[in-house]
Amino acid sequence: MTNKNAKRTGMASSVVSYPDRGPWGNSKWRGNASGHLYRELFEQVKPKVFVDPMVGGGTSIEVAQEMGIEAYGLDLFEGFDAVSDDILTKVGKHADLIVSHAPYSGMIKYAAPGGMWGDKNDPADLSQCIDDADFHEKMQMVLLNQRRATRPGGYYGTLIGDWRRGGKYTCYMAEMLARMPSNELAAVIIKTQHNCVSDFKSYGAMKMPRIQHEYLCLWEKRSVSAVVLLSTIVKEGQQRVSGTWKNIVRLVLQALGGVAPLEKLYAAIAAAAPEQLKTNQHWRAKVRQTLQLHADIFQRKQEGVWAVA
Numbered sequence: 558m559t560n561k562n563a564k565r566t567g568m569a570s571s572v573v574s575y576p577d578r579g580p581w582g583n584s585k586w587r588g589n590a591s592g593h594l595y596r597e598l599f600e601q602v603k604p605k606v607f608v609d610p611m612v613g614g615g616t617s618i619e620v621a622q623e624m625g626i627e628a629y630g631l632d633l634f635e636g637f638d639a640v641s642d643d644i645l646t647k648v649g650k651h652a653d654l655i656v657s658h659a660p661y662s663g664m665i666k667y668a669a670p671g672g673m674w675g676d677k678n679d680p681a682d683l684s685q686c687i688d689d690a691d692f693h694e695k696m697q698m699v700l701l702n703q704r705r706a707t708r709p710g711g712y713y714g715t716l717i718g719d720w721r722r723g724g725k726y727t728c729y730m731a732e733m734l735a736r737m738p739s740n741e742l743a744a745v746i747i748k749t750q751h752n753c754v755s756d757f758k759s760y761g762a763m764k765m766p767r768i769q770h771e772y773l774c775l776w777e778k779r780s781v782s783a784v785v786l787l788s789t790i791v792k793e794g795q796q797r798v799s800g801t802w803k804n805i806v807r808l809v810l811q812a813l814g815g816v817a818p819l820e821k822l823y824a825a826i827a828a829a830a831p832e833q834l835k836t837n838q839h840w841r842a843k844v845r846q847t848l849q850l851h852a853d854i855f856q857r858k859q860e861g862v863w864a865v866a
């Protein structure tokens with residue numbers, strides 16, 4: 558039987574909201590998070606050792622210390638680069654929980670002139686990434702770094718939002734999920750955002766609702782070797798690419814009326830998926846291989862002529 562009057566600890570559901578950020582950390586640190594998020598996460602996961610590799614105004618560490626958790630806060634402003642410096646070496650031991658909170662859209666600058674604390678253009682600063690692709694790549698390195706410093710059975714994760722600008726919507730979380738081993742994903746928690754700068758803009762004329770959420774993504778470190786981990790990541794990436802090829806060939810063949818000679822198929826694919834072809838000079842062979850591999854989808858009608866089965 559549940560006692561309705563008992564004080565709840567931990568996260569009750571996968572959707573959380575903290576209108577008040579609480580007393581922890583520096584509330585003037587731009588992009589700071591609510592301490593309640595960390596408090597409930599710590600209640601849930603019960604770490605003995607916690608690391609925040611992008612500690613900013615120190616919210617997470619103050620909450621952890623108040624709860625008697627051994628906590629380590631690192632940040633680029635102290636010279637620690639979570640992309641290229643090893644967390645495990647820096648902390649000197651494995652942690653039970655490692656959570657990062659990266660500057661994800663470049664909207665708030667940190668090391669840059671006029672930024673939160675810096676005065677230089679620093680390629681290590683995640684708020685100064687060249688573009689989204691640069692950020693996605695660096696964050697994969699950060700998450701693998703966090704993972705390496707987590708004990709087997711412990712959790713590593715990140716707090717991250719979405720961004721829309723000039724009609725382009727970027728879901729950073731989706732990119733991270735695609736780059737990390739899917740069998741380690743433990744939870745995606747949606748957190749309502751309060752008190753953002755964007756809250757004060759006028760949204761009357763907007764076509765789509767404004768973004769008012771972030772995600773806390775958590776992975777559980779399974780006890781596998783680095784080699785197995787990397788081969789899982791590579792295999793999942795390859796499966797995604799080959800699945801994309803299968804869909805491209807099928808869609809183009811359907812658009813050609815369901816049956817077409819190879820030359821016509823090549824020409825239509827070249828027009829439909831130029832980005833896909835740039836990275837694969839042997840793409841014609843890839844098309845033929847895709848047709849031959851998926852007998853449930855594609856059928857050879859005669860020499861050099863293929864149809865959707």
Ligand SMILES: C[S@@+](CC[C@H](N)C(=O)[O-])C[C@H]1O[C@@H](n2cnc3c(N)ncnc32)[C@H](O)[C@@H]1O
Pocket residue numbers: 582583586587588589590591610611612613614615616617631632633634637638639640658659660667668681682683684
């Ligand atoms: C959104 S803030 C973190 C705020 C923090 N959660 C809080 O409540 O105050 C992001 C932090 O990432 C740091 N940062 C940017 N690039 C970094 C890197 N490569 N390595 C470590 N920290 C980095 C910035 O200096 C900034 O303090």
